[in-house]
Amino acid sequence: MNPTPSLPETNFVPGSPERADLRPESIDDAVIRLAGNSQDGIQSAGAFLARLAGRSDQDVMTYMTIPATISGGPSIFQVRIGSGEVLSAGDEADFLVAFYQHSYQDHIGFLREGGVLLYDSDNVDPNLDDKRFVYVGVPITGLTVEALGGTAKDKGKNIFVLGLISKIFHLDVEKMKKLITEKFAGKDESIVNTALMAFQAGYAYPVGNVLSKQYQFEHVVKKPGAPDQITMDGNQALAYGLIAAGVRYGAGYPITPWSSVMETLRRELPKYGGLFVQAEDELAAVSITLGFSYSGHLAVTGSAGPGISLKTEAIGWASMAEIPMLIINVQRGGPSTGLPTNVEQSDLFQAIYGGHGDSPRVVLAAKTVEDCFYIAVEAARIARQYSTPVFILSDTSLATRIEAFDEPKLADLMLDPKPDLSTIDTHKPYALDKITHHAPPGTRIRDGKYPLISGLEHDEFGHPTGSPKMHMAMTAKRRNKLRQLAEELPVPEIYGAEEGDTLLIGWGSTYGPIHDAVKRAREYNEKIGAIHLRHLHPLPNGLEDIFARFQRVVVVEMNDEGVYGFGQLATILRARYCEPKIESLTKTDGLTFRVREILEGIFHRKFPRLVAANGARPNGNGASSKTTDVPSTATATARAEAKVSPARDHAGDSTPTRPETYEAAIPSKSQDSTA
Amino acid sequence: MSTDTLTATAATEPPREKLTKKAITADHPTWCPGCGDFAVLACYYKVLEKRQIEHEKIVTLAGIGCSSRFPYFVNGHGAHFIHGRAVPLASGISLARPDLHVFLFGGDGDGFSIGGNHLDHGARKNINMTYVIMDNFVYGLTKKQTSPTSPIGFKSKTDPQGAIDQPVNAMKKLVASGATFVARTHASQVNHMIQMIERAMDHPGFSVIECLSECVEFFPGAFDSANPRKGGAFSVIEEKKYDNTPEDEFRHDVTDELAAYKLAQIPFPGVFGVFYQNDRPTKNALEKKWVDSTREKLGNPSDISVLQKTFDRMK
Numbered sequence: 001m002n003p004t005p006s007l008p009e010t011n012f013v014p015g016s017p018e019r020a021d022l023r024p025e026s027i028d029d030a031v032i033r034l035a036g037n038s039q040d041g042i043q044s045a046g047a048f049l050a051r052l053a054g055r056s057d058q059d060v061m062t063y064m065t066i067p068a069t070i071s072g073g074p075s076i077f078q079v080r081i082g083s084g085e086v087l088s089a090g091d092e093a094d095f096l097v098a099f100y101q102h103s104y105q106d107h108i109g110f111l112r113e114g115g116v117l118l119y120d121s122d123n124v125d126p127n128l129d130d131k132r133f134v135y136v137g138v139p140i141t142g143l144t145v146e147a148l149g150g151t152a153k154d155k156g157k158n159i160f161v162l163g164l165i166s167k168i169f170h171l172d173v174e175k176m177k178k179l180i181t182e183k184f185a186g187k188d189e190s191i192v193n194t195a196l197m198a199f200q201a202g203y204a205y206p207v208g209n210v211l212s213k214q215y216q217f218e219h220v221v222k223k224p225g226a227p228d229q230i231t232m233d234g235n236q237a238l239a240y241g242l243i244a245a246g247v248r249y250g251a252g253y254p255i256t257p258w259s260s261v262m263e264t265l266r267r268e269l270p271k272y273g274g275l276f277v278q279a280e281d282e283l284a285a286v287s288i289t290l291g292f293s294y295s296g297h298l299a300v301t302g303s304a305g306p307g308i309s310l311k312t313e314a315i316g317w318a319s320m321a322e323i324p325m326l327i328i329n330v331q332r333g334g335p336s337t338g339l340p341t342n343v344e345q346s347d348l349f350q351a352i353y354g355g356h357g358d359s360p361r362v363v364l365a366a367k368t369v370e371d372c373f374y375i376a377v378e379a380a381r382i383a384r385q386y387s388t389p390v391f392i393l394s395d396t397s398l399a400t401r402i403e404a405f406d407e408p409k410l411a412d413l414m415l416d417p418k419p420d421l422s423t424i425d426t427h428k429p430y431a432l433d434k435i436t437h438h439a440p441p442g443t444r445i446r447d448g449k450y451p452l453i454s455g456l457e458h459d460e461f462g463h464p465t466g467s468p469k470m471h472m473a474m475t476a477k478r479r480n481k482l483r484q485l486a487e488e489l490p491v492p493e494i495y496g497a498e499e500g501d502t503l504l505i506g507w508g509s510t511y512g513p514i515h516d517a518v519k520r521a522r523e524y525n526e527k528i529g530a531i532h533l534r535h536l537h538p539l540p541n542g543l544e545d546i547f548a549r550f551q552r553v554v555v556v557e558m559n560d561e562g563v564y565g566f567g568q569l570a571t572i573l574r575a576r577y578c579e580p581k582i583e584s585l586t587k588t589d590g591l592t593f594r595v596r597e598i599l600e601g602i603f604h605r606k607f608p609r610l611v612a613a614n615g616a617r618p619n620g621n622g623a624s625s626k627t628t629d630v631p632s633t634a635t636a637t638a639r640a641e642a643k644v645s646p647a648r649d650h651a652g653d654s655t656p657t658r659p660e661t662y663e664a665a666i667p668s669k670s671q672d673s674t675a
Numbered sequence: 676m677s678t679d680t681l682t683a684t685a686a687t688e689p690p691r692e693k694l695t696k697k698a699i700t701a702d703h704p705t706w707c708p709g710c711g712d713f714a715v716l717a718c719y720y721k722v723l724e725k726r727q728i729e730h731e732k733i734v735t736l737a738g739i740g741c742s743s744r745f746p747y748f749v750n751g752h753g754a755h756f757i758h759g760r761a762v763p764l765a766s767g768i769s770l771a772r773p774d775l776h777v778f779l780f781g782g783d784g785d786g787f788s789i790g791g792n793h794l795d796h797g798a799r800k801n802i803n804m805t806y807v808i809m810d811n812f813v814y815g816l817t818k819k820q821t822s823p824t825s826p827i828g829f830k831s832k833t834d835p836q837g838a839i840d841q842p843v844n845a846m847k848k849l850v851a852s853g854a855t856f857v858a859r860t861h862a863s864q865v866n867h868m869i870q871m872i873e874r875a876m877d878h879p880g881f882s883v884i885e886c887l888s889e890c891v892e893f894f895p896g897a898f899d900s901a902n903p904r905k906g907g908a909f910s911v912i913e914e915k916k917y918d919n920t921p922e923d924e925f926r927h928d929v930t931d932e933l934a935a936y937k938l939a940q941i942p943f944p945g946v947f948g949v950f951y952q953n954d955r956p957t958k959n960a961l962e963k964k965w966v967d968s969t970r971e972k973l974g975n976p977s978d979i980s981v982l983q984k985t986f987d988r989m990k
Contacts, residue, residue, distance in 0.1 A: 054990070055990060230989040231989055232989050236989075240982065243982055249770075270966040270970070271981045273966055275770060275962055275966065277767075281792060283760055284763035287757075287761075287762075287793075288770075289767060290756075290764055291763065291764040291766060291769075291771070292770075294754060294768060295767065295772045295775070297771050299771075314757055317756065317757050321754070410982055414979045439752075441732070441752035441753075441772065443731055443752075445731065449750065450731070452746055452747060452753050455757055
């Protein structure tokens with residue numbers, strides 16, 4: 001537990017600042033969950049918190065659920081703010097804001113023991129007999145209406161709550177007001193004033209009378225020359241990464257959770273002289289994109305799983321015709337319409353193998369919001385260099401969460417997107433002895449032989465051929481460029497132990513929880529490390545050397561274990577490396593992995609959070625880990641070797657073994673110092 | 676979007692030779708002897724030659740089908756795409772590269788059946804391109820199945836008792852979906868076809884020509900009733916000349932949508948010529964206007980300064 005010499009503070013709580021228990025407690029990490037309905041604007045309140053944290057050079061990560069209903073419905077926004085490194089959005093909340101009775105009922109189980117429930121006493125009637133939590137009732141609805149007058153009704157209670165939180169966490173009020181003002185700038189002045197009034201009302205509420213503790217994040221001192229932090233969600237990061245990479249054209253069709261990428265590009269690209277087209281359907285979207293790319297402007301399309309299925313034929317054409325193109329798949333739960341607003345990583349096979357025929361393409365996956373930006377830049381480079389379709393896999397969790405990260409150095413990154421139309425002497429679009437680079441239309445060719453870009457198997461000039469020899473040669477040509485790419489891909493760095501008992505392998509948005517899991521298991525002296533694959537097809541060379549250094553290799557992913565007991569990446573790795581020690585940990589509950597689920601899935605025992613390693617927790621009582629959470633839904637398959645016979649082992653298919661009671665696993669305070 | 680960013684290499688160009696039929700001829704067509712599509716190809720060569728379009732600016736595109744093999748027979752930039760999606764492919768090229776001449780060739784299955792949705796939306800959005808649909812009323816590449824334009828009663832491998840589904844009325848469909856140049860011609864009438872292709876080319880917007888093009892293998896004689904050499908009558912639409920003569924009143928006003936429907940209502944083989952033409956702004960022009968005004972409002976900034984400003988707002 002962090003020593004908490006409270007900062008000398010003057011006149012920060014109206015009433016009795018001298019009281020020692022009212023001095024802010026210094027903290028370095030807090031998980032705040034706002035639970036309400038989606039129309040209440042809890043997302044924007046949460047986003048303000050995230051942006052403020054970013055501006056204060058704190059690490060921040062958010063997590064949200066969106067109802068699949070058209071308007072309204074229960075929704076949450078969770079913000080984790082840390083003065084150190086924040087990898088995941090948090091397994092449990094320190095602070096729960098409940099706007100409604102259902103918000104309270106659905107999420108109280110997520111509040112850690114000793115955590116604070118801040119509830120709208122106009123709408124919520126909590127069970128005050130449950131002594132595990134600290135209760136703070138504030139008539140949020142009534143006070144918001146009172147502060148804003150009758151016409152606003154209770155609209156603005158999100159901002160009122162923001163004021164309350166700002167008070168409780170001792171946030172920088174001036175910075176927050178500035179954020180609010182910026183957010184509503186350009187709109188009616190009365191909107192800014194209303195928002196500021198609501199904020200002020202929340203901030204002025206004497207919350208000190210009902211909550212005896214207040215907190216202050218440890219101040220992060222920005223190092224001289226360190227970059228500023230920018231705060232955005234994963235879909236924005238993808239869009240701006242594409243722009244930095246010189247992608248100026250694209251086409252798409254609306255689908256959750258991809259739509260905001262296309263909305264951003266539609267709005268932003270004209271500023272750069274480019275264009276994003278909303279197409280009549282997914283097939284048109286990918287075809288328009290190929291038209292842009294063929295014309296010399298590397299272009300992007302994207303969708304979620306159902307839309308990618310529709311685009312698949314044209315993606316095969318891009319493989320065959322060797323046209324560079326970027327395809328973003330913001331994955332959601334499948335198959336079919338599936339779980340439109342939940343997270344899943346079940347489109348990996350589709351990305352790598354989707355479609356008929358041998359149609360090589362590159363598949364990359366972003367691991368964090370920041371990585372969404374850089375992976376877009378990398379994808380564009382690969383697409384141009386190898387004249388190939390490149391998939392970028394993201395998912396619902398990356399799409400909707402907000403993170404703060406170092407501002408990218410644009411001067412080093414920005415690319416000039418103009419197509420090269422210089423006259424050339426002669427041109428063979430599909431020369432067998434080199435990687436295809438097309439001459440876009442408008443390119444004058446002196447020998448007068450113009451290229452035909454073809455989806456039929458073709459000769460080196462693009463003219464159709466039925467020659468078996470040519471088909472073999474061209475198939476190899478299309479595949480070999482991926483092998484060439486694999487040569488230049490970096491071997492992933494190992495996080496945690498460089499060698500030892502357990503290696504975790506992840507891809508995509510599980511980066512945070514997997515790394516948090518490694519961190520926590522190492523506090524328990526586990527010899528554990530992790531690698532995270534950003535390049536999924538082709539895989540980088542050299543992974544087998546890393547596998548060799550560990551006893552177990554466990555692939556952690558959010559998809560089904562399939563008929564043979566292995567998730568999608570695990571299946572690919574087993575096929576690729578013939579390595580029987582590769583195991584699979586999967587889950588399909590539509591929610592991001594919790595650190596606990598990963599650890600329990602691998603070790604079949606408990607690893608409660610050790611406070612000493614995590615710094616102080618709000619409210620001081622750090623050792624009490626909340627233990628009545630929903631059961632882990634991860635399915636572990638641990639097999640010594642692949643069993644495909646009918647009598648295969650089903651033991652691993654059941655829910656992982658658990659200790660009899662969670663209580664048994666809670667470390668006593670004395671354990672803190674030993675870990 | 677803007678042409679000025681694209682072509683920077685004009686200074687040191689060698690002198691241009693005249694564009695000849697020979698220069699734009701590629702593979703020998705794989706069509707059956709007697710196929711109507713030969714005439715369409717010949718007319719295309721003629722128009723390109725006549726107009727002396729810069730060779731590298733010609734883009735010939737197609738989807739899938741007998742007629743969609745077209746780009747292989749043209750020596751020029753071009754692409755052979757997937758079934759039914761040539762209109763969106765052409766849309767991307769047209770929107771990004773206003774310096775190019777985008778030509779699209781295909782059949783009735785490609786255009787009216789599997790690609791029907793794209794035809795509607797390309798037309799609605801009025802994306803600048805010239806699209807010739809070689810309509811033979813039958814699926815030829817797959818060997819005689821019913822097509823969306825096969826007449827009721829047509830016996831095919833998929834309708835051995837004769838087709839029962841109402842065929843698409845191409846002219847009505849195109850006018851209704853918002854195409855701004857809609858014409859009909861016949862593969863046996865090359866002068867008329869050349870005239871139609873030239874007018875389609877000159878029209879800014881989504882220009883479509885339905886060309887009746889006989890499949891001698893699977894639907895021989897389908898269009899004889901419109902071929903004077905086979906005893907039929909090729910009735911050409913007389914367009915208004917605005918010459919204040921009494922007969923002009925009875926001529927066709929190409930801007931009159933209802934009149935176009937009335938012409939399209941005439942039973943097969945119907946009439947030939949321009950059914951409808953309208954100068955609605957193209958998507959190309961409207962998007963460009965938006966791009967230009969956006970950039971102008973920002974003071975035509977550099978790319979990096981735009982993105983930097985966006986990042987500054989996210990701090």
